[in-house]
Amino acid sequence: MGIRSVERAMNVLHELNLQPINTIAQLHARTRLPKPTLVRILKTLEEAGYVENDTRQGGYQVTALVTSLSSGFHKGPMVVEAGRAWAIALTRKHKWPVAIALPDYDGMIVRFSTVPDSPISPFHSTVNRRLGMLTRALGLAYIAFLDREAFDLTMGILRKSQDPEDALSHHPTEADRLMTQIREAGYATRSSLVEPRNSNTIAVPIIAKGGNVLATIGLTYFKSAFSSDQQAIDRFSPLLKSAASAISEDLERLSSKLAIEESGLRPNHVQDLRTSDC
Numbered sequence: 001m002g003i004r005s006v007e008r009a010m011n012v013l014h015e016l017n018l019q020p021i022n023t024i025a026q027l028h029a030r031t032r033l034p035k036p037t038l039v040r041i042l043k044t045l046e047e048a049g050y051v052e053n054d055t056r057q058g059g060y061q062v063t064a065l066v067t068s069l070s071s072g073f074h075k076g077p078m079v080v081e082a083g084r085a086w087a088i089a090l091t092r093k094h095k096w097p098v099a100i101a102l103p104d105y106d107g108m109i110v111r112f113s114t115v116p117d118s119p120i121s122p123f124h125s126t127v128n129r130r131l132g133m134l135t136r137a138l139g140l141a142y143i144a145f146l147d148r149e150a151f152d153l154t155m156g157i158l159r160k161s162q163d164p165e166d167a168l169s170h171h172p173t174e175a176d177r178l179m180t181q182i183r184e185a186g187y188a189t190r191s192s193l194v195e196p197r198n199s200n201t202i203a204v205p206i207i208a209k210g211g212n213v214l215a216t217i218g219l220t221y222f223k224s225a226f227s228s229d230q231q232a233i234d235r236f237s238p239l240l241k242s243a244a245s246a247i248s249e250d251l252e253r254l255s256s257k258l259a260i261e262e263s264g265l266r267p268n269h270v271q272d273l274r275t276s277d278c
Contacts (some may be wrong), residue, residue: 012041016051017066020127021059056088056116057127064254066173079206079215080112083252086243087114087217096221097121100206101138106157106166107131107217108139122199122220131192132165133158134175137203138216139233140188143203144179144213145213151179165194187237189229198222200229204240206247214251217244 008031015030016022025044028035045051049065056138066077080100087098091114098117101108128141133139133154143154158169168175182188190201203218219236226232 001209008037009041009045013050013062013066016045016060016062021054021057021061023059026059046148056114058116077111078254079247079251082254083206083215083217083243083247084112086247086250087112088117089119090114090219090239090243094219094239096122096219096236097126097157098217098219099126099138100215100217101131101142101203103142104130106161107133107135107153108142110138111215111254120222120225122196122222132163134168135165135191135194136187137190137201138218140178140182140191141203141205141216141218142213144182144188145207166197185237186241187233189233198224200232202233202236202240204237206244206246206251208248209252217247 010028010065011024011031012033015027024035024038025277027033027038031038033041042053044055046060050063051060052063053060062077062242064081079102083100087100090096090098095118097113097115097118098099099110100112101110103109108131110126110129110131113128115121115123133143143151146154155172155175160165161169168178187202187204189203199220199222201218201220203211203216206217207213208214217240219240221232221236223229223232
């Protein structure tokens with residue numbers, strides 16, 4: 001006969017894995033567990049290091065420690081965990097919202113955003129928002145830094161799309177010229193052909209030590225706050241590049257610490273991400 005409390009906890013952990021952010025109300029609706037029971041389970045999982053309560057985004061989310069429960073993890077969420085402190089630090093100091101996006105087949109998904117921390121955000125919310133690869137800064141900063149084989153495969157997928165934002169995939173010469181410009185500059189900006197026109201985003205790649213691009217980090221600002229886009233680029237692109245480099249280093253340390261934990265030498269949750277005012 002099974003242990004009911006363990007079954008409930010595993011059910012909650014399963015539901016937490018289905019969404020980046022989960023509120024008590026959402027978990028109650030999906031699990032049908034009483035809210036006081038959910039609170040106790042979440043508190044237990046939080047103390048064990050598998051869950052954290054992110055007040056900025058208004059809910060609970062799993063931590064990188066859940067990867068010790070499965071061998072099928074591919075570092076995506078760990079990039080977010082490694083980058084969270086740097087994104088928050090950028091917004092704390094410069095006020096503008098910062099987002100971290102991960103690739104998802106033919107687009108990018110915003111997996112973390114400091115919109116709740118920004119007093120001057122152009123958006124109400126961006127978490128889980130899907131962005132195009134060829135028009136959005138967070139997408140361009142990713143695809144431009146892929147190796148040639150991965151780039152060609154991705155462009156082949158985009159050529160099958162009917163989305164107007166993927167139209168550049170049908171113009172390889174123009175696309176190659178733009179990708180070269182982005183790689184040389186080290187950053188990407190949003191296409192002027194897409195909305196919203198009153199703001200812009202600057203994004204840079206987060207590249208692993210081995211050279212593979214894992215994700216992107218970007219900052220969004222109102223155009224009216226600067227005399228030109230170039231003024232904003234000159235100010236923020238070096239900060240984003242510095243943050244991306246630091247995230248890569250933190251990811252390497254986090255991966256090493258997690259490997260130690262998985263070996264059973266240290267069961268405590270990894271909680272030593274660096275914080276800085278970028």
